[in-house]
Amino acid sequence: MRASLSALGIAIGVAAIVAVLGLSASSQAGLLAEIDRLGTNLLTVTNGQTLFGKTAELPTTAPAMIARIAPVTQVESTGTISANAYRSPYIPAIHTNALSVQAASLGLPAAAGTMFIDPHAHMISRTTDDYEAMARAGVVAVIEPSFWLGQPRTNLGSYVDYLSTILGFEKFRAGQFGIRHYCCIGLNPKEANNTALAEAVLEVLPHFAVKESVVALGELGYDEQTPEEDKYLRLQIDLAKEVDLPIMIHTPHRDKHRGTLRTMDVLAEHKFEPGRCVIDHNTEETVREVLDRGYFAGFSIYPHTKMGNERMTEIVRQYGPERIITDSACDWGVSDPLAVPKTAALMAERGISAAAIRQVTYDNALAVYGLSGSMKEADWLDPAPIDQRTLFQGNSVLRGGQAPRIEAPRRSMSDLRIS
Numbered sequence: 072m073r074a075s076l077s078a079l080g081i082a083i084g085v086a087a088i089v090a091v092l093g094l095s096a097s098s099q100a101g102l103l104a105e106i107d108r109l110g111t112n113l114l115t116v117t118n119g120q121t122l123f124g125k126t127a128e129l130p131t132t133a134p135a136m137i138a139r140i141a142p143v144t145q146v147e148s149t150g151t152i153s154a155n156a157y158r159s160p161y162i163p164a165i166h167t168n169a170l171s172v173q174a175a176s177l178g179l180p181a182a183a184g185t186m187f188i189d190p191h192a193h194m195i196s197r198t199t200d201d202y203e204a205m206a207r208a209g210v211v212a213v214i215e216p217s218f219w220l221g222q223p224r225t226n227l228g229s230y231v232d233y234l235s236t237i238l239g240f241e242k243f244r245a246g247q248f249g250i251r252h253y254c255c256i257g258l259n260p261k262e263a264n265n266t267a268l269a270e271a272v273l274e275v276l277p278h279f280a281v282k283e284s285v286v287a288l289g290e291l292g293y294d295e296q297t298p299e300e301d302k303y304l305r306l307q308i309d310l311a312k313e314v315d316l317p318i319m320i321h322t323p324h325r326d327k328h329r330g331t332l333r334t335m336d337v338l339a340e341h342k343f344e345p346g347r348c349v350i351d352h353n354t355e356e357t358v359r360e361v362l363d364r365g366y367f368a369g370f371s372i373y374p375h376t377k378m379g380n381e382r383m384t385e386i387v388r389q390y391g392p393e394r395i396i397t398d399s400a401c402d403w404g405v406s407d408p409l410a411v412p413k414t415a416a417l418m419a420e421r422g423i424s425a426a427a428i429r430q431v432t433y434d435n436a437l438a439v440y441g442l443s444g445s446m447k448e449a450d451w452l453d454p455a456p457i458d459q460r461t462l463f464q465g466n467s468v469l470r471g472g473q474a475p476r477i478e479a480p481r482r483s484m485s486d487l488r489i490s
C-alpha cells in the first residue's frame with residue numbers, strides 16, 4: 072500500500088480509499104501521517120483504473136463511506152451526467168467534446184473554500200432552513216442590522232428586548248449552523264419619528280454599542296426625511312464617533328437620490344470619515360456619487376425587483392470591485408438569503424474575475440466592518456465546532472427526537488488540492 076501510494080505520487084485513486092477502509096488502525100495512521108506531510112486538508116478523490124485497465128466507476132456510496140473516515144470533516148461530490156452543452160445549435164453533437172456538464176452536491180462551493188459574507192441579513196426573520204442553505208452555499212458570516220419590524224415598537228422595553236435577542240439568541244442560532252453572526256445596533260429612521268421612544272432608545276444605545284459582536288451603528292438614515300429623522304441621525308453619527316464604530320446607512324426607498332446626497336452631506340458635516348461608512352441599498356442612480364465621495368457602496372439584491380443580480384453584475388463591470396459590497400438584506404418580506412452566492416455565480420458566468428467577485432462578496436465587507444475590531448477572519452477560519460447539544464438559556468434549536476449535529480473542529484484552511 073505504502074509503495075503504491077509513493078508510486079502514485081500525490082494522486083490518490085479509488086483503490087487507495089477503498090484500501091483505507093480495509094486497513095488496520097496502525098496502517099491507517101501511517102497513511103494519514105503521510106497525507107499530513109503533504110500539508111493539505113483538502114483532498115480530491117478521483118476514479119482510477121480497474122485491474123484490467125478500464126476506467127473504474129466510484130460507487131454512489133463512496134461519499135458516505137469517505138465521510139465515515141474519522142478525520143474527514145466534510146465530503147462533497149461531483150459526477151458525470153449525460154447532459155451536453157453545445158457552443159451553438161448549429162454545431163453537431165460530435166463536436167461538443169470540449170464542453171462537459173457535471174452534477175455537484177450543494178455544499179461544494181463551501182467545501183472547496185469559497186467563502187461569502189452577507190453583510191446585511193435580518194436573520195431574526197428567517198428559518199433554520201435558511202441558515203442551512205446559506206452555510207451550504209459558502210456563507211461564513213452574516214451581519215444583522217437593527218431594523219423596522221413591520222409595525223412600530225411602542226415602548227423602550229420592546230426595543231431593548233429586540234437588541235438583546237439579535238445580540239444573544241440569534242447569534243447562538245447562527246452558530247448552531249456554523250455561521251458567525253454580528254450586529255449593527257441603532258434606532259431606525261422610521262421609529263425616530265416617535266420622539267418619546269427615540270429619546271429613550273438613544274439613552275440605552277451606548278450600553279449596547281460596547282457588546283462584543285457589534286460591528287457598526289445601523290441602519291441609520293432617512294425614511295420620509297422628517298426633522299425628527301434628521302435629529303436622531305445626527306445624534307447617532309456623533310455616538311458612532313464617540314464609541315469608534317463604523318456606520319451602516321439605510322438610504323430611503325422614496326426620493327432615493329436626494330435622500331442619499333443629503334445623508335452624505337450630514338455625515339460630512341459631522342466629519343465622519345467616509346471610509347468607515349457603508350451607504351447601503353444603492354442603485355445605478357446613486358452609486359457614482361457614493362463611490363466618488365469615498366464611501367463603501369452596498370447593494371441589496373432582491374428577487375423580482377430593479378436591483379436584481381443581473382444589474383449588479385453590470386455595475387461591477389462598469390465601476391470595478393473597489394468598495395462595492397453585495398448583500399441580500401433578507402428580512403420578513405420577499406427576499407432571498409442566497410442572493411450573495413447566487414450573484415457571485417452569475418458574475419462568474421458573465422466573466423467577472425474571481426478576485427473581483429471575492430472583493431464584492433467577501434473582502435470589502437470584512438475590510439469596513441473589521442474596522443470595529445469585533446469581526447475578523449479567524450472567527451470563521453478557526454471556528455468553534457458545531458455542537459447542537461449546546462443550549463442558550465436552556466433552549467435548543469432542536470425539537471424532540473432530532474439528532475444533534477456535532478462536528479469536530481476544522482483544521483486550518485489550505486487551498487492546496489490533490490487530484
Ligand SMILES: [Zn+2]
Nearest residue numbers: 216218290400
Ligand atoms: Zn435592512
